[in-house]
Amino acid sequence: MTDLFQEPDDATPLDPSERDDLKQSWITHRRDLNEAEQENIVKGAAWARRSRGTNPADILSEDFAKTLHRRMFGDVWKWAGTYRRTERNIGIEAYRIPAEVPAMFDDIRYWVEHKTFPPDEIAVRLHHRLVAIHPFPNGNGRHARLMADLLIERLGGQPFSWGGGSLADIGTLRRGYVTALQAADSHDIRALLAFARS
Template sequence: MPLTPGYGETPLPHDELDALLAEVVEILDKPITRADVYALEQSLQDQVVEALMPAALDGSLPLDELLSDYFIRDLHTQLFGPIWQWGGRQRQLELNIGVAPELIAVELRSTLGSIAWRWEHTDDWTPRQLGIVVHAETVRIHPFVDGNGRTTRLLADLAFAAAQDPTVQQYDWDLDKQRYIGLLRAFDVHRDVTELAAFVGIEQIELQEP
């Protein structure tokens, strides 16, 4: 999802600056801005996608592995661990979003397990809908201090790729943020993914020959 105008114009707040790893602070120009950190995060995400997406495409990273609590924790670690002290760590504080901290581990495990069972034993969802369900349910739990959106969208991308046979489509996350958040909130109430999945665009991808 694109940055809003003016995102990188101000220095990083002190609380966020303190959460950066010392080696990251060392290499970035001063003052460190949000845009500086975002660029670093995006570069790291590109590397993670490059490492994981081929495995989702060729079946060596199957859905039963993707839909596990340990995988999403490892994914968050890969995306944010080299930059932030909270990378890969479960949220410990109560927020006005997400489940209570003491419920995160159980809720994540049971929710992903239920999604995997339903995909395996019913015809309720298309591959497109499956990935969005994975994203919406995990972002609802809000398991991490930060980076929940990026982590769960990438998890959705991997699940969508793994669920298609053959993989010919991918999500387009360049969308109206306000409408997107509204549909996520509506999903939290009724758990019907139809409208949200239809809203998140898809595009054709070119598969490389093995």
């Protein structure tokens, strides 16, 4: 069980109390956890695509974001769909999350309504803002990518490819993703836009 909670250096480590919230006792290795989470994510994505309309506003809310996270990770983690209460190596202070997430969705709805940016850029900026806030104990990148895919679909575009591989594995693809996120942190969204469509 030693490798169960091993994370890449650039990933968000779980707090020991959050590790205790693993629901499935059969999960004893990292590969088991990855498999269980991926199966749950597929179910969450299917729910999101069949249960919501085509209006972007249908998904641009705190309630939807929390429900989607719960649908993506709720078979695996008790804390799924709830905001983190502990500090991380990334993201804002935990106490700011309940105010920042609704403010972010206000911005995104404004951008959609007023066509402030092209559709791809709006969706990628949503992704970046969610990752920067890092509202949940874990799964933030996967949740943010699905939120961006759902938004671009509602804006008439195709889902993003996000490099066309698994970002869970340490390697060139993940390093490219993290580098693009870091550039966006410095207000240069171009690399993240290119990565999303690569």
